[in-house]
Amino acid sequence: MKLNQNSYLKQGGKAKLSSILLLLLVLSASWLLWSGLYKPLLIGLGAFSCLLSTYLAHRMGFFRHHKALLRLIPRLPRYWWWLLREIVISTIDVAKIILSPSLPISPTVVELEAETKTDVGHVILGNSITLSPGTVTLDLHKGKILIHCLTVESARELQKGEANRRAAALERK
Structure with missing residues (x-):
């Protein structure tokens, strides 16, 4: 299969300048707050990393999905708390x-x-x-997810579908 280079280069899709600038602003503010180091060299490297990340996001087609991402934002904190609890439980089990x-x-x-x-x-x-901890997503293709689990018990937990249901609930309107 021959890859059409022009279609590959256009995969980023159209992005509004305001969306690009918003992502750049969020990345920059996050970097500044989390870094805590405000020396000229480090600020320059941070600015470069934010610009590079924004460019790569555009090239990978991030802005094709930004509307879907914006819809998820109000539901994410609840999901994150649930995920944090699951991570702690999994960490204890693996330990x-x-x-x-x-x-x-x-x-x-x-x-x-x-x-x-x-x-x-x-x-x-x-x-x-x-x-x-204890689970790794190996492949994701056409709605099927292949997962390696450290134990049969963790595989059974995944098959119960709680993670699947919660991730799907994020998409609902």
Whole structure:
């Protein structure tokens, strides 16, 4: 299959200047607040990284999905609290496994049908699964997610579908 370079270069799609500037402003403010270092060299490097990130976001087509992302913002804090709780629970479970002399692991790969309908929803679900210790999203293709789990129990938890339902709920209007 031959890749048409012109279509590849245009994949970024159209983006409003205001959207690009807003992303640049958010990245810059975040960098300044989290850095805490205000030396000229570091500010220059931070500015460069923010500009590069904005450019790459445009090239990767981020602005094609920015309306979907804006719709999610009001629902994200609740989702983040739930995800944080799941990460803590998973961290404790993985720590228990590692500290156990018998190291009771049972590596398992499961495939889930994503309830999310958009690319943004699929990415949020896949990243949420990967953020939880003991699970890694291996592949995401046509709404199917392939996940490696450290134990059969964690695979069963994923198959119950709570993460899937919560990620899908983010997309609902």
